[in-house]
Amino acid sequence: MSNFRNAQLQANPARINTLSLGIICVLVLVLIMQIWLLTVALNESLNGNNAVKWPGFWASVALFFSGAALIRYLPGPLRVPIRPVARESFRDAPLAWRTLAISTVSLALAFAVWFMWSAIPLRLNKAGFALSSQQLFWLTAVPVLLGSFLRIPYGLIVSTFGSRRSFAVVTLALLLPCVATGLAVRSPSTPYWVLLACAALTGIAGANFSTSMGVVNLWFPKQVQGTALGINGLGNLGVTIAQFAIPVVIGISIMRPIDLPASHPPLHLENAAFVWIPFVLLCAALIWFGTKDFPTEPKSLASQLAAGKRLHTWVLSTLYFLTFGCFVAMGASLPLIIHSIFAEAPGGAPNPLIFAPLAAAVATFMRPVGGWLADKAGAGLITSISLGTMALGGFSLSAFTEANEFPGFFSFVVLICAAAGLGNGSIFKIIPHVLPKEAGAAIGIVSCLGALGGFFPPLLLGWTMEHYDSPALAYCGMAAFALLCLGLNGWFYHRVSSESHC
Numbered sequence: 001m002s003n004f005r006n007a008q009l010q011a012n013p014a015r016i017n018t019l020s021l022g023i024i025c026v027l028v029l030v031l032i033m034q035i036w037l038l039t040v041a042l043n044e045s046l047n048g049n050n051a052v053k054w055p056g057f058w059a060s061v062a063l064f065f066s067g068a069a070l071i072r073y074l075p076g077p078l079r080v081p082i083r084p085v086a087r088e089s090f091r092d093a094p095l096a097w098r099t100l101a102i103s104t105v106s107l108a109l110a111f112a113v114w115f116m117w118s119a120i121p122l123r124l125n126k127a128g129f130a131l132s133s134q135q136l137f138w139l140t141a142v143p144v145l146l147g148s149f150l151r152i153p154y155g156l157i158v159s160t161f162g163s164r165r166s167f168a169v170v171t172l173a174l175l176l177p178c179v180a181t182g183l184a185v186r187s188p189s190t191p192y193w194v195l196l197a198c199a200a201l202t203g204i205a206g207a208n209f210s211t212s213m214g215v216v217n218l219w220f221p222k223q224v225q226g227t228a229l230g231i232n233g234l235g236n237l238g239v240t241i242a243q244f245a246i247p248v249v250i251g252i253s254i255m256r257p258i259d260l261p262a263s264h265p266p267l268h269l270e271n272a273a274f275v276w277i278p279f280v281l282l283c284a285a286l287i288w289f290g291t292k293d294f295p296t297e298p299k300s301l302a303s304q305l306a307a308g309k310r311l312h313t314w315v316l317s318t319l320y321f322l323t324f325g326c327f328v329a330m331g332a333s334l335p336l337i338i339h340s341i342f343a344e345a346p347g348g349a350p351n352p353l354i355f356a357p358l359a360a361a362v363a364t365f366m367r368p369v370g371g372w373l374a375d376k377a378g379a380g381l382i383t384s385i386s387l388g389t390m391a392l393g394g395f396s397l398s399a400f401t402e403a404n405e406f407p408g409f410f411s412f413v414v415l416i417c418a419a420a421g422l423g424n425g426s427i428f429k430i431i432p433h434v435l436p437k438e439a440g441a442a443i444g445i446v447s448c449l450g451a452l453g454g455f456f457p458p459l460l461l462g463w464t465m466e467h468y469d470s471p472a473l474a475y476c477g478m479a480a481f482a483l484l485c486l487g488l489n490g491w492f493y494h495r496v497s498s499e500s501h502c
Contacts, residue, residue, distance in 0.1 A: 096219035099163075099291045100228055103212045106171055106283040107235025109276065110208035112242040113174050116272050117143050117199045118356075119246040120185060122335055124195075127269050128188030133340070135192060137462035140333055141455050142199045147206020148451035155210035155444020162293035163215040170204075170211050171284045175277060177202040182273035206451055209235075210444040217432060217443065218294040226379065226429035230371020233424060236327065236364040243335070243357035246272045312434045312500065313442050315492055316427060317449035322485045323386060323423035325453015326478065327363045330417055333458040334359060340465055344403045350410075359413050363421035370425025379429040379502045380493035386423030387486040390416055394479025398472035430493055433502045 121136040131139075157166045181198045184190050212232060220228040249271040334356040342350055373382045393416040400409035428443070435442040460474045492500050 092219070095292065096228075099219050100216055100232060102283075102286050102290050103167070103216055104232050104235050106167070106287060107208060107212040107232060108238035108241060109279050109283050110171070110174060110205045110212070111236055111238025112245070113177060113238075113276050113280075114143055114147060114202060114205035115239045115242045116181065116246060116276075117202055118239070118333075118335060119243050120181075120269060120272050122339065123250060123269060124185070127185070129190075130188075131192065133336075134462055134466065137333065137336060137458050139195060139199045140336065141458040142196060143202040143206065144328060144451055144455040146200050146203025147209075148203070148448050148455065150204060150207035151210040151448035151451060152441075152444040154207040155214050155447065156441055158211055158214035158218070159441075163218060164287060164291045164293045167208075167211050167215055167291070168284050168287045170208050171280060171287060174205050174208075174280045177205060178273045178276050178280065180273075182270040185269040185273070209451070210447050213428065213443050213447065215291075215294075222432065224375065225432055226371035226375040226425065227368065228371075229428045230368035230374075230425035233367035233371070233421075233428070234364055236367060236421075236424075237361060239360040240357040240364065243360070245275065249275045310435055310438070310442070312430075312492070313438075313445050315488055316430060316434075316442070317446045319383065319387070319423070319485050319489055320427050320446050320450035321453035322390065322478075322482055323420045323427060324447070324450035325455075325457065326390065326416060326420040327360070327424065328451060328453065328455075329457035329461075330356075330359055330363070330413065330420075333461050334413065336458075337461060337465075337471055338406075341401060341471070342403055342406045342409075345406050346404050350406055355410055359410070359417045362414050363417035363424070366418045366421030367425040370422035371429055372425075373422070374426040374429035378494075379426045379433065380489060380495075382426035383423055383430070383489045384486060384494045386419045386426065387482050387489055389419035390423070391479045391482035391486060393419060394475050394482060398475040398479075401470045401472045430502055434500050 118140050121131075121139045124131055124136070124139075154166075154170060157170075160166075177198065180201055184194050184198045212235065213229060216228055216232045217225065250268050338350055338355060370382055370386065393412050397409065397412040397416065400406075400412060427446075431442050431446060457474065457478070460477065461471045464471050464474045492498055493502055495501060
């Protein structure tokens with residue numbers, strides 16, 4: 001312990017309180033100055049005056065680190081030591097780990113199906129469709145809607161109907177969007193409302209997340225729940241798989257496209273949907289024959305819906321709305337953003353179907369790291385680090401929206417995605433800690449609102465692109481919301497004196 005800490009512990013409590021109040025006031029002032037500085041720089045940039053952009057950015061970074069340095073002088077311990085966790089019995093460990101492996105693979109498939117509409121819109125007009133930029137953004141946004149709302153019932157069915165049966169049925173249901181989308185995109189004469197309906201139906205794949213997480217949560221004890229749920233979150237890698245695989249398979253002829261004009265290259269967009277069908281059948285068989293129902297008494301839907309009355313459910317939903325919503329939005333809209341902003345980049349436009357999957361992969365691989373760190377150092381601390389980094393990254397990203405600034409833009413996108421993945425893992429460690437009796441239902445509600453967090457950003461990005469030819473305003477809005485979430489997490493889960501500290 002430093003000499004300063006020793007002096008704090010021996011000082012008069014009244015003086016300590018005065019010191020705390022003074023430092024907190026300075027920190028609030030620094031935060032206000034940082035937001036004001038970035039806002040002024042953003043407004044000037046949107047008005048065409050780029051002279052203040054870089055000085056404003058670097059001044060904001062200096063303010064951020066100055067505020068971070070001041071935190072050290074707040075009384076009381078700010079570092080949460082690695083602390084022992086009460087160990088629970090781990091029955092059927094081999095079956096639990098096998099269930100986790102099958103669940104992770106099946107969840108990756110579900111995410112690949114869910115995000116096929118993040119890659120398809122980039123090729124629709126080349127395949128003979130005539131859609132506006134706003135229509136394309138809607139096609140990337142609507143799959144999130146059904147996937148969000150269905151996460152609540154998908155989370156409830158695990159404890160009601162059994163883990164194996166529930167997961168097998170929702171996996172087989174992935175055949176519906178695959179077949180519908182494959183048939184719809186074959187012909188450029190397909191009405192837009194049909195494309196929109198197929199995109200919305202694809203949302204059922206996103207709801208599989210709640211069922212998968214609910215299954216894994218049942219099988220693992222508290223001391224490794226964060227790690228297990230984080231590993232299961234590697235299923236998010238399905239986003240990257242879809243965005244890498246779809247550009248390859250649409251060039252392979254399986255079925256002849258209908259009504260494709262002779263002037264257009266032979267794109268087989270139906271393959272983007274049909275390619276997943278054999279894997280859906282395989283994963284459903286693995287779930288049915290390779291896992292078992294967790295031995296527990298079935299719970300009624302009414303008893304689980306009590307999770308909706310808990311304050312923690314809605315606080316955690318707000319935090320996950322940001323972290324997972326950011327991941328979904330980056331995966332769904334980043335290809336269009338790169339294509340729209342950096343088409344005239346010096347040296348040639350970057351390929352959005354290469355860079356966008358990389359950003360999603362970073363977030364995916366950081367998720368188990370977040371769960372593991374939450375098990376070791378505390379979920380509240382790790383979540384604070386995640387949210388603070390997202391706030392800094394969001395404000396910083398708004399300064400890199402010119403055609404010649406792609407390296408800086410993508411660097412901060414990767415930073416934000418890494419922080420979001422870290423938070424995704426640590427937040428799911430908090431759920432069974434503060435809501436042990438209604439964890440399944442809470443996972444459904446939290447993941448529902450988290451997925452909804454991915455619906456609004458693409459629409460906001462589309463609106464800002466249409467009105468300002470820049471997404472900078474949307475990124476600043478995300479950063480401001482991250483600061484709000486940072487305060488919520490600090491009060492409920494990071495604050496040492498909080499009853500729900502974890």
